[in-house]
Amino acid sequence: MENLQSLESEKIIQDLLPQKFGRKGKIFIGVLLAFCLVGLFAYYRQLRYGLVVTSMRDYVSWGIYISNFVFFVAISLVGSLITAVFRLANVEWSKPLTRIAEIIAVAAIIFASLIIIVDMGSPERFYNLFLYGRIQSPIMWDVIVITTYFFISLLLLYYPLLPDIKILLRFKEKSGKGLHKLYKFLGSYWKESPKQIKLSDKAINILCITIIPVAFSIHTVTSWLFATTYRPGWDSTNFGAYFISGAFLVGAGSVVVAMYIFRKAYNLENYITPKHFEKMGRIVVLLALLYLYFNINEYLVPAFKMKKSEEAHLLGLFTGDYAPLFWFAILTGMIIPIIILLFKKGRKPVPVFVAGIMVVVGAWFKRYLIVTPTMLHPFMPMYNVPESYHHYFPSWEEWAIALGSLAGTMLVITILGRIFPIIPIQETLNEQHETAA
């Protein structure tokens, strides 16, 4: 970060302190809140009238909620990529992006947990999962790893915040009373003594090492929810790696989008530079190529064999009802971003941002395509069921809840970005001192 050499420490601190929402920020928050409220109303209706308000029936019992769940779990994996993998590999340029990644991870994992409860017909019986859960069930494994990952992500967000909180406490007037109290509660004990720094650094290293296998587990186990059942499209030994590669891609895509928006909104051009977009662009294109490779494996091999029992499912995706969505997800989620990002001009902030949005949108539809079409093509043919059971299109309540949860995730990210410095201040100062020396 050559820009840092020319900046004074105090200027850096002023630049990176959390800023109040401007007019655009308030409108953005208002829109997100509106989506959340409509989602809450739809959920109230679902609680009151039951899952019948959704379009899920006997065959499609996993619809848009589970697609959303897989999407959130995928996005949350970015915490381990940017924070843990890059930190352990001493990737210096990634430091300004670590907090963005961790905030996204925490927000996504919160809503992954919530959306699973939304998918339950009787959420008041949720505790039975713990009372009577079977350790043999992948669903139980998922509950365990999600809880663990959430906790690790929180710690990984909190530990590196301590030095920044010490700085934030110096700016009581700018923070306001409420936030100052919160900062005091969270980190007034941080005195930056050598012993404290040693303990904190050690803890962060342990967290970075621990989060990688847990992150791999969370997404592998999520893939096993599908792969351990015998259904067309899910009956695959490739699913764990396929899911993880897709998760890394959408996670990196979401970081690219978030860093562009935060950079614009908080004027962080000196800290999140075109160089960061160039590097992240390279990572996204690498991950997109990797995910494309797994997709080719996942679809080409079964298509080559075209087993009778899987034919309807595969043709439905390639040329049937789901073909427009399928090719949209492949093109938008992988092919076009790859084409954009392979070229140097495509790795400038705006094209990288556009490619990031495409990756995220494509990834959401990809999750929908993994979950729903399979359920419409069971091995035992549907027989003697109402016509509506043969199709699935989410009801307005499902759309509202799904969009509400997406808005909720963005709201949490935005609020955390308002409360805490989106770029680690102390680490930036340290880097400035090092480059100046």
Place this chain on the structure above:
Amino acid sequence: MKLLHKKLLGLLSIVLLIPGYKAFSQDAQKGTLSIAIGYYNENNQIPYVKAKVKTKVDGRFKTVAGIPLKLYLNKDSAGNLIAQVVTNDKGEAAAIIPASLKSQWGAGPSHSFVATFDGNKKYDAATGDVTVGKAKIEIDTTSDRKIIATVYEMKDTAWKPVKGVDVIVAIKRMDADLNVNETATFSTDSTGKASADFKRDSLAGDANGNITLVAKVEDNDQFGNLSIQKTVPWGAKFVPVNTFDRRTLFATRDKAPIWLILMATSIIVVVWGILIGLVVNLFKIKKLGQEA
């Protein structure tokens, strides 16, 4: 104007003629049914008759469901009615010979069965019949695992052995019958007997090693369908493998495999041990801060 009236009248005539033509054409398209009757006597108990109704569609026979039939013994009169039946999805309908026809049934050594269909909007009336002689089949086994099936026919008022009847001797299995040896069908000799050697030594039986032998005459022009069964302890004892009480991945929660419990618990203990350690570490940092 006159011309217009004529035209309107012509149009009206065509319109009125169309339904009439349609009705006529429907009559012309009525299908023809063929009714086949089979006579069955299983284990020498109450015999029954089964009618099968088919029609030709695009040059191929297709069974017809929902056809009401009247089944008669010897002739189609009210006093000889066996039953009124309706064909099922396979185009079949069956009825036992009722006790009310006992005297007619005992009257002679051979009988005819008649099935009639009165016709409906789709199909013309149809009849079918078959004549069979009264017969029975018996099954016996010897200590050297030989199966002997004997076929008798009623002559005058006595059972006489029949020569030259094809008898299938087999073992009853779940989906189909299994030959007792490499030959499927055996012919009766002058004493009415057909014998078959049992060559399926390792065949799985029930818990006691019992298997069911069957001897049958199928679609015989003279006697219809006869069959008889006998249970013999010639099979291997079947010991069921019950995993219900074992520790498996698909068992109840208290029957989880030990290796899985150990693995899951160790992972949880190690990971959460580290996390608890890190929380404790925070308190240490806090304490250091307060001391400073």
